[in-house]
Structure formats: structure tokens, C-alpha cells
Amino acid sequence: MVQYRQSVLDAAFVALADSTRRGVLERLGRSEASITDLADGFHMTLTGMSKHVRVLEYAGLVTTEKVGRVRHCRIGTRRLEEVAAWIKRYQELWDARFSALDEIVEDLKRQEKIDERTQH
Amino acid sequence: MVQYRQSVLDAAFVALADSTRRGVLERLGRSEASITDLADGFHMTLTGMSKHVRVLEYAGLVTTEKVGRVRHCRIGTRRLEEVAAWIKRYQELWDARFSALDEIVEDLKRQEKIDERTQH
DNA sequence: CCGATACTGAACCATATAGTTCAGTATCTA
DNA sequence: TAGATACTGAACTATATGGTTCAGTATCGG
Numbered sequence: 001m002v003q004y005r006q007s008v009l010d011a012a013f014v015a016l017a018d019s020t021r022r023g024v025l026e027r028l029g030r031s032e033a034s035i036t037d038l039a040d041g042f043h044m045t046l047t048g049m050s051k052h053v054r055v056l057e058y059a060g061l062v063t064t065e066k067v068g069r070v071r072h073c074r075i076g077t078r079r080l081e082e083v084a085a086w087i088k089r090y091q092e093l094w095d096a097r098f099s100a101l102d103e104i105v106e107d108l109k110r111q112e113k114i115d116e117r118t119q120h
Numbered sequence: 121m122v123q124y125r126q127s128v129l130d131a132a133f134v135a136l137a138d139s140t141r142r143g144v145l146e147r148l149g150r151s152e153a154s155i156t157d158l159a160d161g162f163h164m165t166l167t168g169m170s171k172h173v174r175v176l177e178y179a180g181l182v183t184t185e186k187v188g189r190v191r192h193c194r195i196g197t198r199r200l201e202e203v204a205a206w207i208k209r210y211q212e213l214w215d216a217r218f219s220a221l222d223e224i225v226e227d228l229k230r231q232e233k234i235d236e237r238t239q240h
Numbered sequence: 241c242c243g244a245t246a247c248t249g250a251a252c253c254a255t256a257t258a259g260t261t262c263a264g265t266a267t268c269t270a
Numbered sequence: 271t272a273g274a275t276a277c278t279g280a281a282c283t284a285t286a287t288g289g290t291t292c293a294g295t296a297t298c299g300g
Contacts, residue, residue: 016136075213096149
């Protein structure tokens with residue numbers, strides 16, 4: 001289970017690491033498209049685009065359906081929410097870390113003031 | 121092919137695509153650490169971890185400071201917010217797309233009702 | 241000063257990735 | 271039915287990636 005979730009999350013991050021694939025997601029955000037549409041739009045062979053779409057589909061970021069000759073691609077399930085959740089969690093850790101630093105800085109400032117007063 | 125990463129955003133996504141590097145970010149979320157600390161924690165050579173840290177630093181996700189022999193690594197600037205912003209934007213497109221589909225479905229339902237009525 | 245520690249750089253290796261071409265297969269259309 | 275269209279799979283190329291070892295260099299502690 002944990003292994004599964006880890007690998008799914010990993011697949012999503014890997015899929016998002018490529019700028020062409022992020023572009024495809026944006027494109028599909030506007031309307032569904034065929035492999036041909038996408039290949040044209042990104043100046044790439046059908047085969048190349050087909051691979052990108054498969055990576056996105058594996059990661060759960062798009063879904064596809066073949067109707068006759070045409071594979072219709074559309075934006076996928078809620079998988080991206082897992083990526084967003086990871087980032088949110090990281091940001092929380094990170095905010096906490098910065099808060100801790102802030103406190104240290106505040107302590108130092110307070111200490112300075114005490115030093116000032118005791119020196120005069 | 122020649123993957124020159126024009127954008128900082130791309131570097132961040134690429135950095136996040138590796139699960140070890142995401143682990144390092146989580147680890148640094150708890151406290152700062154040296155290369156040695158991280159290498160030990162992730163069962164990896166110093167050289168290997170050094171490379172990961174450099175990737176994270178290039179992406180602006182961590183900052184480092186060398187004090188004497190030791191390189192202190194800590195969680196970086198607000199760079200991750202750009203990643204979060206991209207995802208948010210994508211999710212908006214995507215919600216809009218689903219809303220549009222919902223409307224179509226609603227239209228179809230209405231049409232069915234009309235058909236029913238006109239057939240009787 | 242000497243030895244241990246902490247890292248860095250270069251070279252290397254195996255595998256993964258992004259792309260191609262070419263040769264199909266299946267489906268639509270005239 | 272013939273030909274165009276839409277895709278798929280296999281094989282191949284070039285480069286990137288994640289890791290290693292080994293040989294330094296710089297710094298710390300006794």
C-alpha cells in the first residue's frame with residue numbers, strides 16, 4: 001500500500017518533470033485532443049507524442065479512450081491532488097522550520113536589548 | 121533532446137522527480153544537516169549525496185553554506201511556491217474542463233427528458 | 241605537525257529518457 | 271474495394287541520470 005502510493009506519487013512527479021508533458025496537460029485543460037492534435041501542436045512525431053501520453057496516463061494525469069482510429073485524450077483523475085498534497089506538507093515543514101529560525105532571531109534580538117541595558 | 125532547462129520551474133520539477141531528493145527536502149524540513157548526515161541517512165556515498173544537493177540547490181529548493189569542512193544544508197527560498205502555483209493553475213483549467221463536461225451532461229439529460237415527452 | 245574528517249572533482253558505468261524512422265494494423269471514406 | 275488516416279510497436283540513436291570508486295584538498299583536534 002505504502003509502496004504503491006509512493007510509486008504512484010513518483011510516477012506523477014516524473015511525468016511532470018518534462019516541460020512538453022506539462023504543456024500537454026495545459027493543452028488538455030482547454031479541451032480534449034487526439035494524439036495527432038497534440039503531435040501537431042508540439043511539433044513532434046505521432047510516436048513521440050504517443051509515448052508522452054502513455055507516461056501521463058500511467059501517472060494517472062490523463063485518461064484516454066480509443067474510438068475507432070482516434071485516441072481521445074483528456075485530463076485525468078484527481079491524481080494531481082496527491083502531488084499538491086505532498087507539496088503542501090513540505091511547505092508546512094518548511095514554514096515550521098522558518099518559524100523556528102525566526103524565534104531564534106527574536107531571542108537574539110531580545111538578548112541584545114538586555115545586553116544594551118546592562119552595559120549602560 | 122538537448123534538455124537545456126530554460127526555466128527555473130523546469131529545474132524545480134526535475135529536482136522533485138527523484139524520490140531521494142524529495143526525501144532530502146523532508147529531512148531538511150525537520151532540521152538542517154550536513155552532506156555527511158544526509159549521505160548516512162540515505163545510505164549513499166558522500167559524492168552521490170553531494171550531487172543530489174547540488175541539483176536541489178540549483179533548483180532553488182535548498183541553500184547551503186560551507187563552514188570550515190562542513191557544508192550546512194537547509195531548506196531553500198520560496199521556490200516551491202512556483203511549483204505549487206503551476207499546479208494550482210493547472211487544477212483551475214482542469215476544474216473548468218470538468219464543469220464544461222458537467223454542463224454537457226446536464227444538457228444531454230434535459231434533451232432526454234424532452235425526447236421522452238415528445239415520444240409519448 | 242599528524243592523522244582523521246568532510247568534502248570535491250574526474251572518470252567511469254549501467255540504465256533511463258526523449259526522440260527518431262520504418263513497417264505494420266485497423267478504421268474510415270470515397 | 272482502394273486508398274487515406276490514425277495510431278502502435280520495434281529497433282535504433284544520442285544524451286541525461288544516478289550511482290560508484292579513487293585521488294585529491296582543506297580543515298579540525300590532539
